[in-house]
Amino acid sequence: MTADALEGIEGIRDKWPFVARYARVNGWRMHYVDEGAGDPILLLHGNPSWGFLYRDVIPPLVKSGRRVIVPDMIGFGLSEKPAREHAHSLDGHIANLTALVRQLDLQRLMVVCHDWGGPTGLGFAMSNPNRVRALTVMSTWAWPTPPAEFHTRLFPWRTMHAPLVGPYLLGRHNILARRGVYLSVVGRDKFRREAQAAYEAVLPDPETRLLTWVWPRWIPLDETARARARFAWLEAELAKSKLPTLIIWGREDEVFDAATFAERFKRLIPHADGPHMVTGRHFLQEDSGPEIAALIAGFLDRLDQQGVE
Amino acid sequence: MAEVTMIARPAREDTRQALVLTEDRLGHYPEFRAFFVRTFDLDRVRLSEPGFVRAPSGMAYALVFVGRSGEPFPAGLEIHAIVDALEPLDDAVVDKDLWAILGWMIGGVGAPWTVEVLQATGQLYRIPACT
Numbered sequence: 001m002t003a004d005a006l007e008g009i010e011g012i013r014d015k016w017p018f019v020a021r022y023a024r025v026n027g028w029r030m031h032y033v034d035e036g037a038g039d040p041i042l043l044l045h046g047n048p049s050w051g052f053l054y055r056d057v058i059p060p061l062v063k064s065g066r067r068v069i070v071p072d073m074i075g076f077g078l079s080e081k082p083a084r085e086h087a088h089s090l091d092g093h094i095a096n097l098t099a100l101v102r103q104l105d106l107q108r109l110m111v112v113c114h115d116w117g118g119p120t121g122l123g124f125a126m127s128n129p130n131r132v133r134a135l136t137v138m139s140t141w142a143w144p145t146p147p148a149e150f151h152t153r154l155f156p157w158r159t160m161h162a163p164l165v166g167p168y169l170l171g172r173h174n175i176l177a178r179r180g181v182y183l184s185v186v187g188r189d190k191f192r193r194e195a196q197a198a199y200e201a202v203l204p205d206p207e208t209r210l211l212t213w214v215w216p217r218w219i220p221l222d223e224t225a226r227a228r229a230r231f232a233w234l235e236a237e238l239a240k241s242k243l244p245t246l247i248i249w250g251r252e253d254e255v256f257d258a259a260t261f262a263e264r265f266k267r268l269i270p271h272a273d274g275p276h277m278v279t280g281r282h283f284l285q286e287d288s289g290p291e292i293a294a295l296i297a298g299f300l301d302r303l304d305q306q307g308v309e
Numbered sequence: 310m311a312e313v314t315m316i317a318r319p320a321r322e323d324t325r326q327a328l329v330l331t332e333d334r335l336g337h338y339p340e341f342r343a344f345f346v347r348t349f350d351l352d353r354v355r356l357s358e359p360g361f362v363r364a365p366s367g368m369a370y371a372l373v374f375v376g377r378s379g380e381p382f383p384a385g386l387e388i389h390a391i392v393d394a395l396e397p398l399d400d401a402v403v404d405k406d407l408w409a410i411l412g413w414m415i416g417g418v419g420a421p422w423t424v425e426v427l428q429a430t431g432q433l434y435r436i437p438a439c440t
Contacts, residue, residue: 085333154421156430163341164332164386165411165427172330172404175434217337 001078001202009197015055016198018070020078025099026092031078032071032100036062039133040106041296043070044097046115046140047215048176049283050077052198053114056289057296064297066110071100073116075211077202088214090227094123101131108309110300112136114285116215119227119234126237134244134303136296137265137272139256139282142238144220144231150255151219166213171206184282186252191286238268244308245272246299248292250280273299313413315348316361319369319391326371326389329403333385342381344418345374351383359389362413364406368392401437408438 003020006012018033033051041061043054051070061068072079074096075088082088097120101109109132113121118140125132141147151157160169169175177199185191203209220228249262262275276295278288285292336342346352349360351374360372369391377384388410390403408431415427431439 154423155426156433158338159422159426159430160434161337162415162422163335163337164330164388164414165430167330167332168407168411169430169434169436172407173434173436175436179434217334 001081001208003078005078005201005204006198009201011194012198015194016052018051018058023100023103025074025103026096028074028082028096029080030071030074030096030100032069033058034067034069034104036065036067038066039108039110039300040067040069040104041110041112041300042101042106042121043068043112044114044117044121045070045073045076046117048076048203048209048212049115049181049199050079050202052077052195052202053283053285054289057285057293060290060293061297064293064301066297066300069100069104069106071097073120073211075214081208081210083207083210085210085214088211088218090119090123090218090230093120094127097121097124098128101128107131108133110134110136110296112138112296113140114138115140115282118142119231122238123230123234125243126234126241129241129243132243133309134246134300135241136246136248136299138248138292139250139253139261139280139284141256141261141264142231142268143235143264144225144228146221147219148255148257148260151216152221157216161213161216166216167206170213171209174200174203174206174209174212176212177203177209181283181286184255185286186250186279186281187287195286235268241269242271244299244303245269246296247272247274247276248284248295249275249277250282250284250287251277252279252281253284255282312365313409314363316363316369318358318361323394324391325394326373327392327398328387329370329390329398330388330407331385332387335383335386336381339381340418340422341414342383344414345372345383345386348417349374355382361391362410365409366402366406368402368406370406370410405438408436 045053050072058068111121111125146152249258278291280287371389373387374383375385376382412424415422
């Protein structure tokens, strides 16, 4: 898939004016944008979104004097979409990101993590700390127990991605991009008017939507979960991490609710700044892009002023 | 949900199998794999033949079980509509049939999985087949 997939969406050139770039990472073709100059900021999305989620975050960060890199996870956006479930693993996605960062030789990175961009981005950061200067976490998790009570419920979460039901609801009917994101923003009318089409356009056929039901199956729910050991490692590494960290959360987020998740990150990384609350449900960038950019830029400005390397 | 029934292999003349749904990880929740093993006697039948069902539209479907080295059998499942050889699929009909097959499967898997929760999930996400 290329940027041609976006043609026909009204006003897309204004909303997403960024040059499409591609890199071969870990055997896959990854799309990313790379805008501005200065210390780099890596903006990472999750399921079922793509770099478009950060369209209102990128320009103010570039204007603040930073280089902003926004990759589309393999399986999403304008990146290659493997056709088989077995192509996807948490470790593999961490390796994809690591390959991109090494190709671009990024140093002094601020890694900004949302949803599955959390386990992948934080996994990269903990395994490549020499390239990372700071972290931002938003509506995500990094521990082996179920992320939220929501994820243990049969209705709708576990039923949604159950065997055969997942390929039907998420594949044939694209329910996450068509309805799930809509239900997880505050300004729904604005979202439907300005953004919905761009999320659906990059997932045009059932086969392109594979990762929308594969990622839910990687969420650890019990002792037998495939990624349990990786999440346990991630939690232990974060607990030892001294990296400056910023916590930003959506005030209206009822899936990864702030009282549970933002506070758990705060306990895990006590020196973290925040949590800073902004308007937003799970996809808080849709409601508070400029505010999120201002928080990140301000945090980095303070690190600069304090001489933090 | 309308009834789905198990049937013997339909006549093959002038038909083709059209792939309509693929599951790579049938054992993600092991009770789903157990349902198919039990229902189609797969410990004995193994890969020798698909399972066949008739859906509410009257169309027959082949359930093709997929093995994968190192994993319990079956690892995956393909659902194929059995259609007139040279005729295109009616996608709306297939979609309703698949929804019925999912309901039949969930009912067979049993508690804690329920058809009511499947229906509620379909309604939440406005699936045409369950409205």
